[in-house]
Amino acid sequence: MAVDERELILELFPGTPFDLLPPGEVLYYREGENVVIEEPPFRAVFEPVERPPLPRPGVCEACGRLLGGAFARYFRVRLAGARVVRYALLCEDTEACRERARPEVLRRILRKGILP
Ligand SMILES: [Zn+2]
Numbered sequence: 001m002a003v004d005e006r007e008l009i010l011e012l013f014p015g016t017p018f019d020l021l022p023p024g025e026v027l028y029y030r031e032g033e034n035v036v037i038e039e040p041p042f043r044a045v046f047e048p049v050e051r052p053p054l055p056r057p058g059v060c061e062a063c064g065r066l067l068g069g070a071f072a073r074y075f076r077v078r079l080a081g082a083r084v085v086r087y088a089l090l091c092e093d094t095e096a097c098r099e100r101a102r103p104e105v106l107r108r109i110l111r112k113g114i115l116p
Contacts, residue, residue, distance in 0.1 A: 009022070026110065043114075048073055059089070061109055063100035086112050
């Protein structure tokens with residue numbers, strides 16, 4: 001099973017880069033105002049940029065749903081040790097979004113938050 005394989009690799013080679021690991025369980029949740037996407041041991045915290053409503057509708061990057069300006073929000077993540085900031089447009093309702101979002105898409109957003 002992929003999860004066991006992943007755990008084994010991390011135990012033997014703790015510094016294994018994100019891209020070389022087999023996919024694990026991706027967590028996607030709210031922590032206060034922030035949105036966290038996590039595939040242990042990798043974790044990206046996205047901070048809200050502004051409050052809804054946005055001036056125009058947008059497509060959520062995680063679940064692909066077209067959202068009215070009141071239901072979406074821009075989040076930003078700062079790469080550790082870098083002055084690079086990346087943005088993601090996500091549903092305001094993270095729980096509903098998580099039901100719809102595919103793990104490989106969440107993994108791609110996480111990757112954006114941790115890799116240069
Ligand atoms: Zn969404």
